[in-house]
Amino acid sequence: MSLSLPASEFRNRVARAQTRMAGLDLGALLVTSEADLRYFSGFLTRFWESPSRPWFLIVPASGDPVAVIPAIGEALMQRTWVRDIRCWPAPRPSDDGISMLADTLSELAPGGRIGMPMGPGTQLRMPLADYFTLRSVLGGMSIVPDQGLVQDLRAVKSPAEIALIRQACAIGGRAFDRVPQIAAAGVGLDRVFRDFQRLCLEEGADWVPYLAGASDQGGYADVISPATSAPLRAGDVLMLDTGLVHEGYFCDFDRNYSVGQPSQEVRDAHARLIDATAAGFSAARAGAKACDLHAAMSAVPGARTAPGRLGHGLGMQLTEGFSILPDDISEMQVGMVLTLEPCIAMTDGRIMVHEENIVIGSDGPDWLSPPAGPDIPILEGIL
Amino acid sequence: MSLSLPASEFRNRVARAQTRMAGLDLGALLVTSEADLRYFSGFLTRFWESPSRPWFLIVPASGDPVAVIPAIGEALMQRTWVRDIRCWPAPRPSDDGISMLADTLSELAPGGRIGMPMGPGTQLRMPLADYFTLRSVLGGMSIVPDQGLVQDLRAVKSPAEIALIRQACAIGGRAFDRVPQIAAAGVGLDRVFRDFQRLCLEEGADWVPYLAGASDQGGYADVISPATSAPLRAGDVLMLDTGLVHEGYFCDFDRNYSVGQPSQEVRDAHARLIDATAAGFSAARAGAKACDLHAAMSAVPGARTAPGRLGHGLGMQLTEGFSILPDDISEMQVGMVLTLEPCIAMTDGRIMVHEENIVIGSDGPDWLSPPAGPDIPILEGIL
Structure with a gap:
């Protein structure tokens, strides 16, 4: 297989997301699941079969996505169109990317609302305890439902x-x-x-x-x-x-x-x-x-x-x-x-x-x- | 493949869980992921590849597990050792098993603490919004971390x-x-x-x-x-x-x-x-x-x-x-x-x-x- 979709495909997806994010007053979109993360990045690997490490991708209100991922995925993510790739040495149960993720969200969407898919058919692909930790360290930011934004985008294929x-x-x-x-x-x-x-x-x-x-x-x-x-x-x-x-x-x-x-x-x-x-x-x-x-x-x-x-x-x-x-x-x-x-x-x-x-x-x-x-x-x- | 493990294998797993649950003062254990649910039930299917439906299994403080699952899985669950199988017609976005799950938890562990895996390597395999709904309708019960109970049990193989x-x-x-x-x-x-x-x-x-x-x-x-x-x-x-x-x-x-x-x-x-x-x-x-x-x-x-x-x-x-x-x-x-x-x-x-x-x-x-x-x-x- 090849990473066959051009960068324009992903730029278009991000642009469509950002248009809808503006309507929902979202400062950023945070995705954690295989399909959602691949949808915006092109990151394709069977390594999701291993549940040991969480993976994060942030779509800011404007600009390109930022990946916050385990170091084991850095080489593969570099082959996608994503340029801002931040890595930590996972697994690290004491802090499996949460502080890096919180810092990145604070940088990209200070004080903003962070949309996450949480409706029917979605799953949070990170430990639930880490989600609660993230929520507690986000300061003025809040995590809110994405109102089906990602699902709606993905439903209409190019x-x-x-x-x-x-x-x-x-x-x-x-x-x-x-x-x-x-x-x-x-x-x-x-x-x-x-x-x-x-x-x-x-x-x-x-x-x-x-x-x-x-x-x-x-x-x-x-x-x-x-x-x-x-x-x-x-x-x-x-x-x-x-x-x-x-x-x-x-x-x-x-x-x-x-x-x-x-x-x-x-x-x-x-x-x-x-x-x-x-x-x-x-x-x-x-x-x-x-x-x-x-x-x-x-x-x-x-x-x-x-x-x-x-x-x-x-x-x-x-x-x-x-x-x-x-x-x-x-x-x-x-x-x-x-x-x-x-x-x-x-x-x-x-x-x-x-x-x-x-x-x-x-x-x-x-x-x-x-x-x-x-x-x-x-x-x-x-x- | 055959469902090759005998019921005694699953009874033993449940007994080990219940011993540890007593020490943690858990009224019930609730699992949602493929491996955890299969560990206690023997329910083996590749249908987890479809994210459209959540699946629930409850291990009470004493007695056998109770499955709260989509009707599409009833026939297969009946082939396991689990006898108490409660089904709803999923997908049903307005209530995808949550009211049935809450009722079952209230019946099995009234006022009790419900343990769920939420530490490293675990994932909540249900929509996050449904988890919040569940928590809000549980009345006197609370959901608490399982303290690695399921992971520890699974680590030691028979x-x-x-x-x-x-x-x-x-x-x-x-x-x-x-x-x-x-x-x-x-x-x-x-x-x-x-x-x-x-x-x-x-x-x-x-x-x-x-x-x-x-x-x-x-x-x-x-x-x-x-x-x-x-x-x-x-x-x-x-x-x-x-x-x-x-x-x-x-x-x-x-x-x-x-x-x-x-x-x-x-x-x-x-x-x-x-x-x-x-x-x-x-x-x-x-x-x-x-x-x-x-x-x-x-x-x-x-x-x-x-x-x-x-x-x-x-x-x-x-x-x-x-x-x-x-x-x-x-x-x-x-x-x-x-x-x-x-x-x-x-x-x-x-x-x-x-x-x-x-x-x-x-x-x-x-x-x-x-x-x-x-x-x-x-x-x-x-x-």
Whole structure:
């Protein structure tokens, strides 16, 4: 992978943030999470997997961002567009960057209000006790909610971001096309999971942060379980749902396969899922609300959609931003990337779920994942 | 993968927690992060990759844990030993489990002190605004730091946990042995990264949450960067550092390879890294302190160890618990699993890092990763 986005991309993000910050009377914006920090800096590393060290980025009311980070990240941060990089030797439990962070905030926004993401879908990526310490040493400054500022900015993707997500989706599509090479009756689901991740890598994924799925008779009980070693059986519906990463951007879509010939119920359910996805796609126009997409998908005859959201925002995280729910009034805007994820309740309490990725364009929606057809693919082979 | 730990393992963890909770006068323990929640429940899913929903587990002062979780996780939680599972239809931004969580805490620990992990290495895995809401509705209860309780429990592994980490290390060892099949002068580092993850999966990894590394002339600048497409060159030192997962437990070790014949400086540095690792191993006995291991590794003649920690705890997370630092006085206990990770400063500001995984036994330390020899392996092939 390369750090492929130009500095202009990040300058534009910062400018958009600063415009909104002015409206909220924020002297600075402080972000701590992987995606938020990368959004403004381009800092891309898998090292976030280690929880030992906090990382901080400050967007001031004017001027360029300032990074306050562990020394282990200095060389990599220097390869981004960020020029003001302040480091401490972390881990240092007695003061893991807090005094340096407080000093930097005092310098950049004396007496000001510091906005932080703290609403739905966000997490504070630093020890809570350190947050309280920071608050206590900030003097005249206060920490306030960012009112969804960062989430709103991230929700609308640039053409460069959309291109990266499209590439991630293409990689996933090629991997799904090869599932008949790795899955058939008798193969353990855990082996299918391992081999599918291998296919994603072979097709160009940088890594595969997410894979869930299931295989059971005529549908499955849930969609978030890890694999067991139980072999696939004739009559199973195999579902694989992957979030793979290409240059820091996710796809998130799934495919269902019938192990051997499907029952009529499974055939029909798959076709209705595709109908519901198409209905969601048609409704996904700038100005529509997330709840409108939910209504469109739920209205498909015979779709019997199950409770729960039928899609969500997507980008630097597997799931981000709004939910396609009956009461989510988020408005679709040109550049938003989302999943359409209808779920059908089968007899016996099982479910089937289908998922595609789309982008809202100025002339209507566009598919990012290669959309599946109504006929559920059949795995007939013996491997 | 299977949910392979018996209920007795989790009962024992809860009993140990409750003993310490009594000493801290805690009416309940509340955990929100993946590893902490899994530690007490066995709830294993990659769905944490989605930040849209918070998850809660409560360990009361006596009795079994109670899960307060999104409905999407109910079926999987029912497969664990946890019997009291309370669900809400998440995401629900207006009340994402907070009222249900507050009611449950009031029921389990009326008027009591609720301990939460909030020290070094921990994160609050819920929106910060929801945490403030929770605090405001708790009535007579208060949220207090858990004083490192959960971290301390997790640091000492059971025999079953050690066996799982040993298996993870063996998988990593077999993948490292196959690096000559995928890496040689002329191959892009990004391709090496993809292929190495494939090898990890082929050798039995459930997934590969972490891979970092570098390849550069006579050493490398940092150890957390993602791969670029730059091809390996003769004279490079290639380092690959992986954290792969086996049934929810990590290994975390690296290997260095010379692309073509190494310089004398690289040969010597590699041998000194192995010396330093051996010195750390010898010092890693029950009763020793983390700083003693640091001193032993730093004292190796010619090791010129760079600043920063020279190892850390390991288990359900890539890094957890103590750091091998000059001022870390954490005491080694039988059952602790850790990495030894000496770093040598080369000329021109480059570094080389070596890493192995060990366990503290009652008769002394034991290798979990297959320890590397002093001679740096050489990649001569043309692929």
